[in-house]
Amino acid sequence: MEFEKLSELVFNAGIVGAGGAGFPTHKKLAKGVKQIVVNAAECEPLMMVDHHVLAKHFGSVVKALNLLIDVLGAEEAIIGIKGKNMHLLDKRIVDEIKGTKVKIHEIPDIYPAGDEVVLVYETTGKIIPEGSIPLMVGVIVLNAETLYNIYSAVEKGENVTRKYVSIGGDVERDVVVRAPIGITIRELLEDAGYTNLEGKAVINGGPMMGKLVDIDTDVVTKTTKGVLVFPETHSVIQRRRMPMSMTLKRASAACCNCSMCSDVCPRYLLGYNLRVDKTLRAASHGEVQNAENFTQAALCCGCGVCTVIGCQQMLNPQAISMEVKGELARQGYRRENNKAPQEVRKERAGRLVSSDVLIDKLGIRRFVKTTAAREDFDFDPRIVYIPLSQHVGKPATPTVKEGDKVKVSDVIAVTDATALGTTMHASISGTVKKVTDKYVVIER
Ligand code: SF4
Ligand code: SF4
Structure with missing residues (x-):
């Protein structure tokens, strides 16, 4: 297949990074890339989507990788998976790919x-330079489900209308479901059998990086990876409920300047000039003399290690860093590429955070199940609210109007292919009830 053909196919199918970032995949594909790295890390506790995709669709992921190696001219593809999850992979396929370019x-x-x-x-x-992207070191990173979506588009002509979602946390059983895009979180939970949400709060994403949702108005999008339920009183929820003004006041009063938050930061340990203790102190004390204390927040990935592992004063450097990063983005600030080679800090090996330690620090041990049922629910929502912006870049422009009849997979919104954006499709068949600048609403 020609590169242009693949790029067009991926764009038309509406494929964006399914791991949570939502970067339009056709813009990520690059000819001459050396390595394709598959993100199958299943990084956050309680999340099971990568597990599910690899257990169920490993062969399809490998086919997509072979196609990409061929079209992009890549030297190899590397599936990054935790050793503890190797048992999920079909052994026959593992043996088959030995000695090939898929590793x-x-x-x-x-x-x-x-x-x-x-x-x-x-x-x-390789270390991606500060403020840069993997391509700078000849790499593209694709999530396991994104690869499955590429396979489905190329082999079956399928557009992205469904999303794999982990449901877990303070629930009796964890499941992985494939939900229609645009279904409300409440309907998703209720259809999957979770009706008792009294005294509970729900986050979209993992316990480290997930965001609080309003289950009646928030919906499943192309980047929803997990829907986790927690008691309202749990620290995972309470931390997110705290207003930024209070987070800053507490930091101003209680930060002892120990810098442990920075010492454990994964990006700092890989050589980045990222000292979150300085951002926290500058923001909470109103110290504006040194702009670098703020602009370095652009390097933060929001992982939360500084907050959950580093700070013994129960402060929240993660939230402050992400607040600053968000403001920098709104102001159009872009960190300049630092092309200088960087070295891993020698203390890194002793400061890696094991998932086990993280689970205890988060206080979520009782929510960890040994298995997650992998079920195909027959979701049949009466109504879906399909956001026009589910991705990085320009929102899509609706191509339908109120009263139009649509079928599953029909195009309902598009972006100019040259812009950063993607295509949206109907996830149910029905009538377009409403078109706003944010949503296309379809009713069965
Ligand atoms: S949230 Fe940002 S500053 Fe904190 S540990 Fe992660 S990358 Fe470092
Ligand atoms: S670890 Fe906590 S107390 Fe220490 S510098 Fe960071 S925010 Fe301040």
Whole structure:
């Protein structure tokens, strides 16, 4: 297949990074790339989507990789998977690919193994320069489900209308479901049998990086990876409920300047000039003389290790760093590429955070199940709210109007292919009830 053909196919199918980042995949594909790294790290506790995709669709993921190697001219593809999850892979396929360009690399059971800076280092030994992208070191990183979506588009002509989602946390059983895009979180939970949500709160994503959701208005998107339920009183929820003004006040009053938050930062340990203790102090004390104390927050991935592992004063450097990073993005600030070679700090080996330690620090041990049922629910929502922006870049422009009849997989919104954006499709058949600048609403 020609590169242009593949790129067009991926764009038309509406494929974006399914691991949570949502970067339009056709813009990530690059000819002449050396390595394709597969993010199958299943980084956050309680999440099971990568497990599911690899257990169920390993053969399809390998086919997609072989196609990409061929079209992009890549030297190899490396599947980054934790050693403890190797049993999920079909042994027959593991044997078949030995000696081919598709390789499996067992990564340690650390957090955040799925952060692309950490993952690229663990799988290739390369460090992505500060403020840069993996392509700078000849690598593209694709999530396991994204690869499955590429396979489905190429082999079956399928567009992205469904998303694999882990449901877990303070629930009796964990499941992985494939939900229609645009279904409300409440309907998703209720259809999957979770009706008792009294005194509970729900986050979209893992316990480290997930965001609080309103289950009645938030919906499943192309990047929803997990829907986790926690008691309202749990620290995972309470930390997220705290207003930024209070987070800053507490930091101003209680930070002892010990710098342990920075000392354990995974990106700092890979050589980045990222000292979150300085951002926290500058923001909480109103010290604006040194702009670098703020602009360095652009290097933060929001992993939360500084907060959960580093800070013994129960402060939240992660939230402050991400607040600053968000403001920098709103102001259009871009960190300049630092092309200088960087070295791993020698203390890194002793400061890696094991998933086991993280689970205890988060206080979520009682929510960890040994298995997750992998079930195909027959979701049949009456109504879906399909966001026009489920990805990095420009929102899609609706191509339908109120009253139009649509079938599953019909195009309902598009972006100019040259812009950063993607295509949206109907996830149920029905009538377009409403078109706003944010959503296309379809009713069965
Ligand atoms: S959240 Fe904290 S630990 Fe993670 S990258 Fe940002 S500063 Fe470092
Ligand atoms: S670890 Fe906590 S107390 Fe120490 S410098 Fe960081 S925010 Fe301040």
